[in-house]
Amino acid sequence: MLFNSAAFLAFFGLVLIVQGSRLPWSYRKFFLLLSSYFFYAAWNPPFVLLLWFSTLVDYFVGLAIFRTPESQRRRRKVLLVLSLIANLGLLGYFKYGLFAIENGKALASLLGWNFEPTLVSIVLPVGISFYTFQTISYTLDIYNGRIQKARSFLDYALYVTFFPQLVAGPIVRSEEFLPQCREESRVSGETMGLGLFVLTLGLFQKVVLADLFLAPVSDAVFGGRYSANVLNHTTGMLAFAGQILFDFSGYTNCAIGAALCLGFRLPVNFNSPYAAVGLRDFWRRWHITLSSWLRDYLYIPLGGSRQGAIRMVAALFITMLLGGLWHGASWNFVIWGALHGFFLIAERWLRQNKEPVQSVRAKKWTAFFTFLIVSFAWIFFRSSDLPAAMRFLGGLIELNLEGTNLKGYEVLGIFLFTWFMLRWQWKWRDKDLQSALAEWGPARRILIWLFIILFLILIRGGEGNAFIYFQF
Secondary structure: OOOOOHHHHHHHHHHHHHHOOOOOHHHHHHHHHHHHHHHHHOOOHHHHHHHHHHHHHHHHHHHHHHHOOOOOHHHHHHHHHHHHHHHHHHHHHHHHHHHHHHHHHHHHHHOOOOOOOOOOOOOOOOOHHHHHHHHHHHHHHHHOOOOOOOOOHHHHHHHHHOHHHOOOOOOOOHHHHHHHHHOOOOOOHHHHHHHHHHHHHHHHHHHHHHHHHHHHHHHHHHOOOOOOOHHHHHHHHHHHHHHHHHHHHHHHHHHHHHHHHOOOOOOOOOOOHHHOOOHHHHOOOOOHHHHHHHHHHHHOOOOOOOOOHHHHHHHHHHHHHHHHHHOOOOHHHHHHHHHHHHHHHHHHHHHHHOOOOOOHHHHHHHHHHHHHHHHHHHHHHHOOOHHHHHHHHHHHOOOOOOOOOOOHHHHHHHHHHHHHHHHHHHHOOOOOHHHHHHHHOHHHHHHHHHHHHHHHHHOOOOOOOOOHHHHO
8 A cells, every 4th residue: 555545545534533532542542553454465465464473473482581580691682593593594585585596606607516496486475674672672672671662452552553654664673663552642733734744745746847857867877778877867767866855754753743642752764865075974864763763783893983984984884785685686776885895985084084075065966976976876876787787777878869868857857856955955954844844934834835736637547556665
C-alpha cells in the first residue's frame, strides 16, 4: 500500500477515526498494531510471518538479556549472538542469497571448478532492512545497558511494526519510540494540521517533483534512450540527484506527517543534505537515522577514531562498504559505498593538513563541490549494473553531441531546477522542516497546503510509482 494511492487515503482515514475515538489507550494501540500488519500485508501477506518472527525473537532475547545479571557475561553473549544470527541470517538469505550464489558460481568458474547450484527464486520482503535494523538495535542497546526492556509486548510489537515508517524508515530507536507508547497522547488541532501539511508536502515531493518532473529525464538517460555524451549524461545525473532526494525525503515527510497525526514523533531523516559542506557533513544530513545507526553499531565498535589513524581508516572504509551493501545485493552498491568511504578518508586527511573553510563564499563553493561528488557517486547507485555504470561514465567525457539528444527545454529545466534546489537547501540548511514550517504560521501553511492539494488533484496524482527505497 503506497502513500501516494487512493487505498492509503481510505485506510489512513479509518485509522484516524479510531485513534481519535474515546476507546482506552491500550485498545487503540492494539488497533494501530493490527492496522500496521494490514498495511504490511497489502504487499505480500506471507511476509507478515517474517515480521512476527523478527519481533518475537528480539523481544524474548532482549527480555532474557535484561534478566541475566552482568556477572553471567557468557550467557548474555550467547543470547546476543542468537539474536544477530536470527536477524542477519534472515536478512542475508532474502537479500543476499542469490548474490552470493551467483558470485560463488563466477568465482568457481574462474578457478576452473564445476559449480552449478540450483537457483531458486527469492522475493525480497519489503522493508526487511529497516525493521531488522530496528530489532537489532533494541537487543544491542539492552545488552550494552543503554535502555530498559519494553514495558509490554504490545508496545514493542508496535515499535517494530508502526506502519508510517515500517517499510522505508526512518530507522527509529526504541528509546525514541517506546516512551511515546506508555501514556496516551491526544492530538491537538495544531499538531493534526502540521501532520497533514507535512504528509501532503511529502506527496508533492514524490508525485510532482520526483515522479512527474525528474524521473522521466533520469529514467530516459540512464535507460540509454539518448546518445551517450556529456550533455545528456550530465543532465541525467543531475536529474537523478534531485529525484532520489525528493523521492526519499518525500517518503520520510509522509511518514513523519502520518505519525504526527497519530500522536507520535519520528526522528528527522533529512536536513538539507545538498547544502552539506563536505562528505562528513553530508552524512550528518542524508538518511540521518541510517548513518547514525552505522556510526553507533558498526563504526564505533570497530574502533572509530579512538585507536589511531590506521584503525580509523579501516573502520570508516568497512562501515561505508557495508552501508553500500545494505542498500542492495549488487557490486554497484559496494562501489558506491567504497567511493563514499574513500572520499570521507580523503576529506579527513585534507582537514588535518589544511585550514578549515571559514568564509561563507568558500563554504558555498565547498558545498557545490560536495554536491558534484555525491551526484557522481549516484551514477553507480542508479545504474542497472556495473557495465551500465561504466558506459554512463564514458558518456560524461564524450564531447560529440551528434545523435539523439534531450530537448533544449529539458536540459534547461533540469539545470534551473538544480540551481533552485541548491539555493533552497542552502537557505534552510540550519533548520529542520518542522522548525521552518513553524515560522510560516498557520495561515501561510493553509494556503500552501490548499495549493498543493489542488495541484495533486489537477495532475491526478492519486496512484503513483513506488518509492525508490522500498527496494531496500
